[in-house]
Amino acid sequence: MEKLDGILFYSLEKAIKCYRQFAQRNMMKHGFDLTIDQWLVLKAISDNPDWTQQEIAEAAFKDFASVTRIVEILVKKQYLTRTIHINDRRRFNLTPTDKATVNLQTMQPITESNRKKALDGISKDEVAQLHEYLTKIIENCKS
Amino acid sequence: MEKLDGILFYSLEKAIKCYRQFAQRNMMKHGFDLTIDQWLVLKAISDNPDWTQQEIAEAAFKDFASVTRIVEILVKKQYLTRTIHINDRRRFNLTPTDKATVNLQTMQPITESNRKKALDGISKDEVAQLHEYLTKIIENCKS
DNA sequence: TGCATTTAATTGACATATCAATTATAATTG
DNA sequence: CAATTATAATTGATATGTCAATTAAATGCA
Numbered sequence: 434m435e436k437l438d439g440i441l442f443y444s445l446e447k448a449i450k451c452y453r454q455f456a457q458r459n460m461m462k463h464g465f466d467l468t469i470d471q472w473l474v475l476k477a478i479s480d481n482p483d484w485t486q487q488e489i490a491e492a493a494f495k496d497f498a499s500v501t502r503i504v505e506i507l508v509k510k511q512y513l514t515r516t517i518h519i520n521d522r523r524r525f526n527l528t529p530t531d532k533a534t535v536n537l538q539t540m541q542p543i544t545e546s547n548r549k550k551a552l553d554g555i556s557k558d559e560v561a562q563l564h565e566y567l568t569k570i571i572e573n574c575k576s
Numbered sequence: 577m578e579k580l581d582g583i584l585f586y587s588l589e590k591a592i593k594c595y596r597q598f599a600q601r602n603m604m605k606h607g608f609d610l611t612i613d614q615w616l617v618l619k620a621i622s623d624n625p626d627w628t629q630q631e632i633a634e635a636a637f638k639d640f641a642s643v644t645r646i647v648e649i650l651v652k653k654q655y656l657t658r659t660i661h662i663n664d665r666r667r668f669n670l671t672p673t674d675k676a677t678v679n680l681q682t683m684q685p686i687t688e689s690n691r692k693k694a695l696d697g698i699s700k701d702e703v704a705q706l707h708e709y710l711t712k713i714i715e716n717c718k719s
Numbered sequence: 720t721g722c723a724t725t726t727a728a729t730t731g732a733c734a735t736a737t738c739a740a741t742t743a744t745a746a747t748t749g
Numbered sequence: 750c751a752a753t754t755a756t757a758a759t760t761g762a763t764a765t766g767t768c769a770a771t772t773a774a775a776t777g778c779a
Contacts, residue, residue, distance in 0.1 A: 437620070437635055441707055442691060445592045447637045448710040448717075450766090452585055455717035457767090470735065477580070485757065492580055494590045499735055501759060506734080523744045523757040548585060551716045555709055563709045564584055566698055567591040573694045574591075574598035593736090600737095613765065628727065642765055644729060649764080666727040666774045 456547045463543055465536065466510065470495070472540065474503045475512055479529045479537055486525070512536070599690045606686055608679065609653065613638070615683065617646045618655055622672045622680055629668070655679070 437443045456469050467475065477489045484492070490500040504527065507513040512533040518524035529537070552560060580586045599612050610618065620632045627635070633643040647670065650656040655676040661667035672680070695703060 437637075440691070441695070441703055441710075442592070442595055443637070444707055444710040444714070445588070445595070448713045449585070449588045449592050450637060451714045451717040452588070454767090455719075468734065487757065494580075494586075494593060496736055496738090497758075498737075498760080502735075518757095521745070521757080523742095525758085548583070550719070551713050552584070553716050554712055559709060560584055563706060564587055566702060566706045567584075567587040569697055570591045570694055571587070571594045573696050574594040576598075576693070597737090611764070630727065639766055639768090640728075641730080641767075645765075664727080664775070666772095668728085 452547075452551050455551060456544070459543060459547055460540070463540075465540060467512075467536075470499075471503055471507060471510075471512075472537075472544075474500060475507055475529065475533055476537060478504075478513065478527050479533065482526075482528065486527070507533075595690075595694050598694060599687070602686060602690055603683070606683075608683060610655070610679075613642075614646055614650060614653075614655075615680075615687075617643060618650055618672065618676055619680060621647075621656065621670050622676065625669075625671065629670075650676075 453469060460467065460469065460472070465472075473493050474489060474495070477493050478484070481489065481492070486500050486504065487497055489495075490497050493500070495503075504513060504515070508515050511530055514528045514530060516526045516528070518526055555563070596612060603610065603612065603615070608615075616636050617632060617638070620636050621627070624632065624635070629643050629647065630640055632638075633640050636643070638646075647656060647658070651658055654673055657671045657673060659669045659671070661669055698706070
């Protein structure tokens, strides 16, 4: 078999999977009970409290259905409250609880440290380069 | 919110998701009834018929549980036959059917074209560079 | 040989991804 | 205003990821 490690997209997949596992491990190690997807959605909502779930989904590059389910979990875990939107009864107001705010803040430095450790040995310029390549791939795959 | 697009790992995630969607679309467009994960596992088995499922899982960077389930589906879809291993009754012989062999061959140029299109505008050297960065990230996240 | 350990694979539970269908409401337009 | 269309969100089905527990068979060692 052509070695899988020799195929770029395989390494791409492996890199993101490794990073997710790494980030999740460190999150748990610090006693947090959120998955990184839940964290991401919570953070997106917290930073954009007026967005629809669909807008949140787009920003987080998640499926609408996934966001619906993640929001459910976040409400159940008491990180979000959900109330009906006054002007549009199809929508909801999603409001992070105090618990959410505190946890997001406590988590922030851990997340930053995770990112830093994962990029250890890659210079700022190289990261920028890498970023450009990824953006190019994203563009190419839109066709 | 710090724009998600500005975070490398978010773009990493987005890039691989985009590529998977792109590859899957093209696969379907040509009438194949496999997911790209099923295809990957089938290809790994086809190229290494003597490996254990665990070895296949490692090569494809998949969970053992996932491989078990994907193999089940491949058997059901008549891409694999499963017989008991003579020397080790814990194992199975996984043998691609003729249908599998034909499909893998027909698929190969499509896969290559997918990869090529997705990397359009990125030179060979740059791909090599990108690959190195990814390998570095994978290493960093093992800690 | 007999028992503990290791290994190969499966299974269960839950989270997420994806696609299609559905519901409820809002907006548009004839 | 009524009928159509568009939008926000949910739901169902299936596939995969992840973790833990389990089963069955092989191996190692006293």
